[in-house]
Amino acid sequence: MSDSTRRGLAGSGSGPTGDGAVRIRDLRVELGPRSARRTVLNGIDLDVSPGQVTGLAGESGSGKTMTGMAVMGLLPAGASVAGSIRFGETELLELSPRRLNAVRGNRIAMISQDPTSSLHPMLSIQRQLTDHYRAHTGASKADARDRALELLDLVQVPDPATALRKYPHQFSGGQLQRIAIASALMCRPTVLIADEPTTALDVTVQAGVLRLLRGLCDDLGLGVLLVTHDLGVMSALADTIAVMRGGRIVERGTRHQVITAPEHEYTRSLIAALPEHHRPADGKDPS
Amino acid sequence: MLLLVGVTLVTFVLTNLVPADPVQASLGEQAAANPEIVEAFRERAGLDQPLPVQYVTFLGNLVQGDLGTSQQTRQAVSAELGRAVPATIELALGAIVVSAILGVGLGMIAALKRRSAVDQIIRLVSTIGISIPSFWLALIVYYVFFFQLRLFPGSGRLSAILTPPPTVTGLYTVDSLIAGDMVAFSDALAHLVLPASVLALYTIGLLTRFARSAVLEVLDQDYVRTARAKGLPGRAVLLGYVLRGSLVPIITVMGIAFGSLLSGTVLVENVFSWNGIGQYSYNAATRLDLPAIMGVGLVVGVVYILLNLLVDVLYGVIDPRVRVA
Numbered sequence: 001m002s003d004s005t006r007r008g009l010a011g012s013g014s015g016p017t018g019d020g021a022v023r024i025r026d027l028r029v030e031l032g033p034r035s036a037r038r039t040v041l042n043g044i045d046l047d048v049s050p051g052q053v054t055g056l057a058g059e060s061g062s063g064k065t066m067t068g069m070a071v072m073g074l075l076p077a078g079a080s081v082a083g084s085i086r087f088g089e090t091e092l093l094e095l096s097p098r099r100l101n102a103v104r105g106n107r108i109a110m111i112s113q114d115p116t117s118s119l120h121p122m123l124s125i126q127r128q129l130t131d132h133y134r135a136h137t138g139a140s141k142a143d144a145r146d147r148a149l150e151l152l153d154l155v156q157v158p159d160p161a162t163a164l165r166k167y168p169h170q171f172s173g174g175q176l177q178r179i180a181i182a183s184a185l186m187c188r189p190t191v192l193i194a195d196e197p198t199t200a201l202d203v204t205v206q207a208g209v210l211r212l213l214r215g216l217c218d219d220l221g222l223g224v225l226l227v228t229h230d231l232g233v234m235s236a237l238a239d240t241i242a243v244m245r246g247g248r249i250v251e252r253g254t255r256h257q258v259i260t261a262p263e264h265e266y267t268r269s270l271i272a273a274l275p276e277h278h279r280p281a282d283g284k285d286p287s
Numbered sequence: 288m289l290l291l292v293g294v295t296l297v298t299f300v301l302t303n304l305v306p307a308d309p310v311q312a313s314l315g316e317q318a319a320a321n322p323e324i325v326e327a328f329r330e331r332a333g334l335d336q337p338l339p340v341q342y343v344t345f346l347g348n349l350v351q352g353d354l355g356t357s358q359q360t361r362q363a364v365s366a367e368l369g370r371a372v373p374a375t376i377e378l379a380l381g382a383i384v385v386s387a388i389l390g391v392g393l394g395m396i397a398a399l400k401r402r403s404a405v406d407q408i409i410r411l412v413s414t415i416g417i418s419i420p421s422f423w424l425a426l427i428v429y430y431v432f433f434f435q436l437r438l439f440p441g442s443g444r445l446s447a448i449l450t451p452p453p454t455v456t457g458l459y460t461v462d463s464l465i466a467g468d469m470v471a472f473s474d475a476l477a478h479l480v481l482p483a484s485v486l487a488l489y490t491i492g493l494l495t496r497f498a499r500s501a502v503l504e505v506l507d508q509d510y511v512r513t514a515r516a517k518g519l520p521g522r523a524v525l526l527g528y529v530l531r532g533s534l535v536p537i538i539t540v541m542g543i544a545f546g547s548l549l550s551g552t553v554l555v556e557n558v559f560s561w562n563g564i565g566q567y568s569y570n571a572a573t574r575l576d577l578p579a580i581m582g583v584g585l586v587v588g589v590v591y592i593l594l595n596l597l598v599d600v601l602y603g604v605i606d607p608r609v610r611v612a
Contacts, residue, residue: 072516097521105518112516117509122531122606131527132517167607183517 020088020190021223022048022071022108027083029066029247031076040066042247043083046225048191053217053224055238055255057231057270062244064227068193071225072110073100087191106136109184113196115176119168125179126164133186151182155212174205178212185216191223192216198233210237231274235259243267294588295349299342302581309575310334313358332358332577345581354585355578359570364582367567372586373457374444375556375563379548380458381483386490386544391537393491394498395530398506409495416492421551425485425558432481439480442560446474482559486551490544497540501533508532534605542598546591 029041041063048054056064069075071085073092085092087108092100104110112118119128129151130144139147145164152160155178168176177197184192194213198206214237217224226238234241235255242252243264251264262268310328311319318324329335333344348355354364397409433441444459445451452462452471460479463471505511506529514528552565560566564583571579603610 074512074515101518101520103518104516110513110516112509112513114509118513120510120514120528120532121608122534123527124607131523132519135519135523169608180513 020050020107020221022191022225023084023086024067024071025084025086027067027070027085028081029063029070029075030080031078033078040247041070044244044247044249046242046249048223048225050190050223051217051221052239053214053226053237055234055241056225056227056244057229057234057241058244059229059270063247064229064244065195067244068110068195068225068227071108071191071193072104073097074110102136105132105184105189106187107189108191108193109187109189110193110195111177111180111184111197114173114200115180116168116173116200118180119176119183121168123167124164125166125168129164129179129183129186132183136187147186148182151185152179154185154216155179155182157182172205173201174209177201177205177209181209181212181216185220185222189222191225193225193227195227196229197226199228199230206233207236213237231259231270243270290592291589294585294592295346296342298581298584298588299345302577302584303338303341305575309358309577313575349585354582357571357576357579359574359576359579364578367579368564368582368586370457371562371564371567374561375549375552375565377444377458377460378479378482378486378552378556378561378563379545381460381479382486382490382548383541383545385483385487386494386548387541389487390491390494391498391530393495395502395525397495397499398502399525401503409499413492413495416488416495418492419488421485421489422554422558424488425482425555428481428485429558440474440478441481444475444478444561445471446478449474482555482561485555485558486548489551490541490548493544493547494537494540498533498537501536502529505529505532531605535602538598538601538605542594545594549587549590 024044024046027041027044027046028039030037031040032038044063044067046054046056046067056067058064066075070081071092073095075081081093083093087103090103092103095103119125126145126148129148130141133139133147134141134144148164149160152163157163157175157178163171163179168179171179177200181192181197192213197213198209201209210233213224213226216222224237226234228234238255240253241255241258242249243258243266244250245266251258251262251267258267259271262271309332310325314324314328326335333341336344345355352365354368356362357364357367360367393409393413397406400406429441432438440446449471451459452466452468455462455465459475460472463469463475510532511524511528514524519527549564552561552563553569554565555561556563556565557569564586567579568583570576571583
């Protein structure tokens, strides 16, 4: 990436400001009908810092996705939330829906697991890349299109001008996830929540998307919350790793610490579940 | 094209299968007892020819735009249909527009407030709408809102003291707008309210149910969560993403609803003296006016074909995945 692009991308956009970090403290979430209320998050503390990939690992049902959704304000209806999620100086849990909408998609963005279902099948790529950008920045259609072309180029989608006119079904899963990442980065967010960003992709394209995420993190100073059950992905990308089980964080540390010297029994069992060739001996990239 | 020929054949065969004698119906008892008059009538109407010959003659006239002469009114069927069709189109369009707005709107509200009291009330209203027979509702509405309350005019398309606007589309509301005649426009619109409401109630109920389930399905989609995560305002998410995603099943049901709406016009037009296809076909059928019956059959068949074509075209407009590359 050239220096000029980097400057263009790293500038702070409009909306609430802050140092670009998300700090989660004692986050508690309860879900379900009154008769069968259950605690899905039970006192989570977690930081997502600029330029860092924070990994959140754990099996399904451990609450790792709920943590990401809580930050986005996308918990299911009827959820009760306690604790604190600060974004810079802003307490996200106290924002009105309107002010929350000014943050999400703008300062904090999200990409989800399956790009074939997370993009609208009937709307053009241009529409899906630009509608929130125009809503957040008030940019003209032409400016938004220029920005979209820039982003598609950044995430290495070939022939961006043609791609803008196409629809999701005309792309492969890997290309779509790149497009989804481009869409998430349109408004120059400082935090990206990536919920299982490679799980639905072919193994052959996973590595490319992971490299792209790592590059964005390093080059743009993006803080990434990487939610995945895949410790292989985790060991390739994360700077720090938190391991969740039953709505609590049971272990945390640098990638090296957690992967090579897991302290908690549960983390050891997760690592043991990895295929032999995928098990990193020293915490370096397995590739 | 093949479909059109099929429609003519089916219409023709069905009309002639009717086990009733049009001669009896047209001539009356005394004349029908006289073999000479019967013979002359059959010859003039072409009824003395074998059926295949009659069909070919019918087709030959049809391609020249000649649907024959009504045995009842002695007028060209095509001219009579030309007056009746726009009246029914106006009524049906009015009803379908109201149904689309209310049905889809109520369906969306029910889906968004699923399992709440609002949802239950909407379900009740749509069930009532689907269950009430339209001929009964037409009589009740006619009696209450016209005869008792005098809220809206109850018969015809325009008050007798007004002259219809110059014909452009044949729809009084549209034509009076084109002519800039606001008095005629509001009068035509007022005449439309009762019959269109009666017709619309069933389709509103139908559309509400299907829109509710279509919207519910889309609300759970990842792309709606993405739209929310992008920080788009609620209305943009709802109209741009949710409604857009549920439009294909909604359009499908609207096509079907429009068809049922057309058959509903037969009863409703008779109650409200709306001189459209419904009333015309009722008169033709009760008097065994064969050319008129065939004319109606043809028109309805063509309307259905056009309707299906329109729905297919709309699929392509809505969903890029069904567009031909």
